[in-house]
Amino acid sequence: xxxxxxxFKKKQNINLSIILNKLGKKRISKDIKINNISNLHxxxxxxxSFMNSLKYLDSLKKSKAKYIICNxxxxxxxxxxxxxxxxxxxxxxxxxxxxxxxxGSLDDAIDFSVLKxxxxxxxxxxxxxxxxxxxxxxxxxxxxxxxxxxxxxNTIIGSNCVIGNNVLIKYSIxxxxxxxxxxxxxxxxxxxxxxxxxxxxxxxHIGIVIIEENAEIGCNNTIDRGSLSNTVIGKNTFIDxxxxxxxxxxxxxxCIITGQVGFAGSAKIGNKVYIGGQAGxxxxxxxxxxxxxxxxxxxxxxxxxxxxxxxxxxxxxxxFLKDNK
Amino acid sequence: xxxxxxxFKKKQNINLSIILNKLGKKRISKDIKINNISNLHxxxxxxxSFMNSLKYLDSLKKSKAKYIICNxxxxxxxxxxxxxxxxxxxxxxxxxxxxxxxxGSLDDAIDFSVLKxxxxxxxxxxxxxxxxxxxxxxxxxxxxxxxxxxxxxNTIIGSNCVIGNNVLIKYSIxxxxxxxxxxxxxxxxxxxxxxxxxxxxxxxHIGIVIIEENAEIGCNNTIDRGSLSNTVIGKNTFIDxxxxxxxxxxxxxxCIITGQVGFAGSAKIGNKVYIGGQAGxxxxxxxxxxxxxxxxxxxxxxxxxxxxxxxxxxxxxxxFLKDNK
Amino acid sequence: xxxxxxxFKKKQNINLSIILNKLGKKRISKDIKINNISNLHxxxxxxxSFMNSLKYLDSLKKSKAKYIICNxxxxxxxxxxxxxxxxxxxxxxxxxxxxxxxxGSLDDAIDFSVLKxxxxxxxxxxxxxxxxxxxxxxxxxxxxxxxxxxxxxNTIIGSNCVIGNNVLIKYSIxxxxxxxxxxxxxxxxxxxxxxxxxxxxxxxHIGIVIIEENAEIGCNNTIDRGSLSNTVIGKNTFIDxxxxxxxxxxxxxxCIITGQVGFAGSAKIGNKVYIGGQAGxxxxxxxxxxxxxxxxxxxxxxxxxxxxxxxxxxxxxxxFLKDNK
Numbered sequence: 010x011x012x013x014x015x016x017f018k019k020k021q022n023i024n025l026s027i028i029l030n031k032l033g034k035k036r037i038s039k040d041i042k043i044n045n046i047s048n049l050h051x052x053x054x055x056x057x058s059f060m061n062s063l064k065y066l067d068s069l070k071k072s073k074a075k076y077i078i079c080n081x082x083x084x085x086x087x088x089x090x091x092x093x094x095x096x097x098x099x100x101x102x103x104x105x106x107x108x109x110x111x112x113g114s115l116d117d118a119i120d121f122s123v124l125k126x127x128x129x130x131x132x133x134x135x136x137x138x139x140x141x142x143x144x145x146x147x148x149x150x151x152x153x154x155x156x157x158x159x160x161x162x163n164t165i166i167g168s169n170c171v172i173g174n175n176v177l178i179k180y181s182i183x184x185x186x187x188x189x190x191x192x193x194x195x196x197x198x199x200x201x202x203x204x205x206x207x208x209x210x211x212x213x214h215i216g217i218v219i220i221e222e223n224a225e226i227g228c229n230n231t232i233d234r235g236s237l238s239n240t241v242i243g244k245n246t247f248i249d250x251x252x253x254x255x256x257x258x259x260x261x262x263x264c265i266i267t268g269q270v271g272f273a274g275s276a277k278i279g280n281k282v283y284i285g286g287q288a289g290x291x292x293x294x295x296x297x298x299x300x301x302x303x304x305x306x307x308x309x310x311x312x313x314x315x316x317x318x319x320x321x322x323x324x325x326x327x328x329f330l331k332d333n334k
Numbered sequence: 335x336x337x338x339x340x341x342f343k344k345k346q347n348i349n350l351s352i353i354l355n356k357l358g359k360k361r362i363s364k365d366i367k368i369n370n371i372s373n374l375h376x377x378x379x380x381x382x383s384f385m386n387s388l389k390y391l392d393s394l395k396k397s398k399a400k401y402i403i404c405n406x407x408x409x410x411x412x413x414x415x416x417x418x419x420x421x422x423x424x425x426x427x428x429x430x431x432x433x434x435x436x437x438g439s440l441d442d443a444i445d446f447s448v449l450k451x452x453x454x455x456x457x458x459x460x461x462x463x464x465x466x467x468x469x470x471x472x473x474x475x476x477x478x479x480x481x482x483x484x485x486x487x488n489t490i491i492g493s494n495c496v497i498g499n500n501v502l503i504k505y506s507i508x509x510x511x512x513x514x515x516x517x518x519x520x521x522x523x524x525x526x527x528x529x530x531x532x533x534x535x536x537x538x539h540i541g542i543v544i545i546e547e548n549a550e551i552g553c554n555n556t557i558d559r560g561s562l563s564n565t566v567i568g569k570n571t572f573i574d575x576x577x578x579x580x581x582x583x584x585x586x587x588x589c590i591i592t593g594q595v596g597f598a599g600s601a602k603i604g605n606k607v608y609i610g611g612q613a614g615x616x617x618x619x620x621x622x623x624x625x626x627x628x629x630x631x632x633x634x635x636x637x638x639x640x641x642x643x644x645x646x647x648x649x650x651x652x653x654f655l656k657d658n659k
Numbered sequence: 660x661x662x663x664x665x666x667f668k669k670k671q672n673i674n675l676s677i678i679l680n681k682l683g684k685k686r687i688s689k690d691i692k693i694n695n696i697s698n699l700h701x702x703x704x705x706x707x708s709f710m711n712s713l714k715y716l717d718s719l720k721k722s723k724a725k726y727i728i729c730n731x732x733x734x735x736x737x738x739x740x741x742x743x744x745x746x747x748x749x750x751x752x753x754x755x756x757x758x759x760x761x762x763g764s765l766d767d768a769i770d771f772s773v774l775k776x777x778x779x780x781x782x783x784x785x786x787x788x789x790x791x792x793x794x795x796x797x798x799x800x801x802x803x804x805x806x807x808x809x810x811x812x813n814t815i816i817g818s819n820c821v822i823g824n825n826v827l828i829k830y831s832i833x834x835x836x837x838x839x840x841x842x843x844x845x846x847x848x849x850x851x852x853x854x855x856x857x858x859x860x861x862x863x864h865i866g867i868v869i870i871e872e873n874a875e876i877g878c879n880n881t882i883d884r885g886s887l888s889n890t891v892i893g894k895n896t897f898i899d900x901x902x903x904x905x906x907x908x909x910x911x912x913x914c915i916i917t918g919q920v921g922f923a924g925s926a927k928i929g930n931k932v933y934i935g936g937q938a939g940x941x942x943x944x945x946x947x948x949x950x951x952x953x954x955x956x957x958x959x960x961x962x963x964x965x966x967x968x969x970x971x972x973x974x975x976x977x978x979f980l981k982d983n984k
Contacts, residue, residue, distance in 0.1 A: 119480040200574040231575040249850040250881040305957035307630035444805040525899040556900040578918040632955035
């Protein structure tokens, strides 16, 4: 929840009455200023927080937050510690309030401030033709930027990087010696929303994409930024072409991800994980370290360290090969 | 067959002798003018039509068409009603004649007429850098068009839309409040042709792409236009990244299609269908309403309303999970 | 190993001491000039060669090479014929030496020499807006090049071709009457490297992409060039959208490859092979002629001529359908 990034400006001190109004709740007698929405653990006494499971009861007891968004079911537990704000859908309400504090986070499709790079600001960067650079972009020395590439405002790119042609980068921090190849799209908001029969309700994406040093991202990839946390590609991880990485996915160091692999939202991948072509990893899974996943696999449950799996659904590779003799 | 669209100009009044010649048939004694090629139901007395199955016998009896392309097998049925033109391959012949009436429909790869937008024509549209707009393009108020995007001639885009960066749109009609994100290619001709050992024979694509209001199309998608009918994306349907939608596919309203899903040609998808990542839908299938298809599934037969399926081939999800315990 | 192509300039006459130093070996008493690295069969007396299997013993006996990179295990066999250079990893050493002879082959991400086309050199070529053309590019008559397309130095394109919009072509030779549609990336180096915990070691890609006459490549495809051999797409082969073709893959003539198919490195595909959507072909496989592979299949072993297969792993299609009734 605590994201320090240069991309989204947080509003300060929103009236509690405005927050309650956004949630369709009646205002309470005394209006006060709220500084942020945070989880129970990190909230200050000026923040609003939320609780959607009893497993956070300990955190609740220690939390400094005075106002807690919760379900009807948890009202009685919470009222002993602080003021509960009962809603039907806790997560949806959290997104609504996040949007209040980060008002630009739903509306990120195009950065109209981009311009031809001002060479004075980038003396040791080599640019191709038709490059467009946003405001306050930082690019390290000896980095190359290919033709037609767009780098949106506030993006940070390290030194000795190669950014290919027709690349789009937004809401991202890129380490040193990273290569991002042609046609890839890094940092678009994720595919997250609440379905609604008339018009789906987008939720804010205030997370970013972090790509660590020595990583390589192939061609025509899409790496979406996180919603409330970040999407991370670890050090020296290499990714082939046409890979899709959804919001909040974290991939560890020294992984090898081959062509057309897909990661659903919030999957967590360990270090030194090798994934064969076209495999898919379901959302919210945890894949351990030193895991090998065969090409074409569909992984639908967590995989412990040092496993080799294959199949759809993925299972131990020896079992897969034996079952399919 | 009856497609009213601003994209393809139909030739009027082609001599029957030219049509017969195209089909490798001898000319008949009396030459007349033919106005169009249409199905039995909609053909006027000046149109040529076609029949490739006895299930259309009733339509044949009511049809106003005087000339019917057909197989040898149906010659005797047809000759009682009108003049049969016997060919080996009815569909191939229909495409050949369609090409005669729509001569530009095979040759659509590049629109060389596109230019920087004339701001006078688009007073309430915001354009990024290097945008290229074709002739007679219509764009509604408050629509944003991202950098490097190409919108080919005659395209119609509604109001309050967001078209991202590096997008290509051709032969398409886009409703209000639609978002098409970066790198997507909308309206290219479909992958339809008759294999031929020396040089495959393309068939014309005179269908278009229709994207209805409130829909969202993610990044790096490809949505091909129809051949003789249209490709349609329904209202408030959201599509993630790297999805491929082949020609003539129709997707209903309020669907959610996640990353890397693929639809083969002419699949028909109902309303409120949710499809998990990397699933594939075979050609010409009918998927009902309120259907859920698990990630990675390969759907190879029709799915009735209100089903939940998963697997390759896709089956009832409870059966899939039980079989794979 | 013997690749005549206009893309990579070979260094002449590298001192053996430099080669040994690159391999971490001590220098030998007498330094000489080496002209190239070649396989046993084609090496001249001035070349260095390599052997990593006893199945090449006959070639060794006939080889003109005087210096052979090999494993410890083969030292005794080789020392009778010529001078063995013992290394831990033969293939890795071959790549290191290849990089010495082809110094630009690791560093190909962006061609900064591209410029607006000089129309004088391309009198019968039609260019869209913002096209960028490298040095010594050859393009045949009546070829069309779409908007924003980049064609890097030394590329050769035949006559009557259509290259769509936003296409990137490098290190490629394209035959006559080929169509490459929007957003495709042809000739990028393949996903080949030796994993290394600190920083993976790229190996050189001195192969190219060859696309033969009448072929069609759809939208948003990626076709990587070969490492030491070429990637080849045969005559009249048609490829749909979002297909990924890895390095060294060879596809025969008259094939039909539908959307989102993926080929891992070095797969060899015969003539008249039809592959359904989203199928994947593992690396180094051999698929025969007249093979049909069902949509969604995962092919993990060789397929003989005239087979029809489906499933994951792919098996006889009748068996697949029977097993899944």
